[in-house]
């Protein structure tokens with residue numbers, strides 16, 4: 001088994017190579033989302049059976065090939081803390097919770113705090129997964145993302161809803177961050193404000209959180 005420190009992190013300095021990490025409680029669907037997105041044509045490359053999985057993705061954007069490494073872990077999540085090298089040189093973060101388990105939403109501030117300790121500036125997408133399990137859930141107002149000024153996505157790894165859009169945005173944001181440009185991020189934020197997902201408007205100002213920024217378990 002290779003230790004994370006053995007990985008060649010310098011490669012992420014190359015122009016068109018980005019690293020995107022995934023955070024969130026255990027069983028929210030991080031791995032299933034990656035598998036859903038990468039299913040056709042890209043096979044996950046497993047570096048370690050229990051510590052870290054690296055999913056390789058390449059895409060041609062404006063005639064240029066972009067290489068993306070999606071980092072995914074298992075196991076450590078239960079401590080809600082990652083090894084610093086997990087964050088090292090990451091260009092974007094996908095932060096996932098499970099709409100079926102409120103606690104995973106309430107834990108987002110813990111993940112977000114640690115992310116910002118290591119990577120204060122990188123784009124971070126907030127992802128509500130498993131919306132297939134409850135069609136009404138998209139009417140709920142999960143305000144954490146809005147409060148933090150982060151892009152928010154309702155997705156389902158099971159039926160694929162919004163998965164490609166979310167990942168493609170993540171790649172673009174990572175590239176845009178690498179180029180020190182906020183243009184794409186601004187564009188996405190504008191677009192998501194008008195994004196409808198074929199459902200009703202979110203109307204209520206009600207919050208899923210009981211205490212702002214204070215999860216009820218730590």
Ligand SMILES: Nc1nc2c(ncn2[C@@H]2O[C@H](COP(=O)(O)OP(=O)(O)OP(=O)(O)O)[C@@H](O)[C@H]2O)c(=O)[nH]1
Pocket residue numbers: 024025026027028029030031032033073074075077129130131132133155156157158159
């Ligand atoms: N209904 C439904 N179930 C899902 C969805 N995504 C994942 N699951 C289920 O949730 C469970 C956990 O998914 P994983 O992708 O393994 O979760 P994870 O976040 O990678 O979990 P760890 O590796 O333990 O951190 C599995 O049983 C999946 O089948 C989804 O969109 N809808």
Ligand SMILES: [Mg+2]
Pocket residue numbers: 030031032072073074
């Ligand atoms: Mg996993």
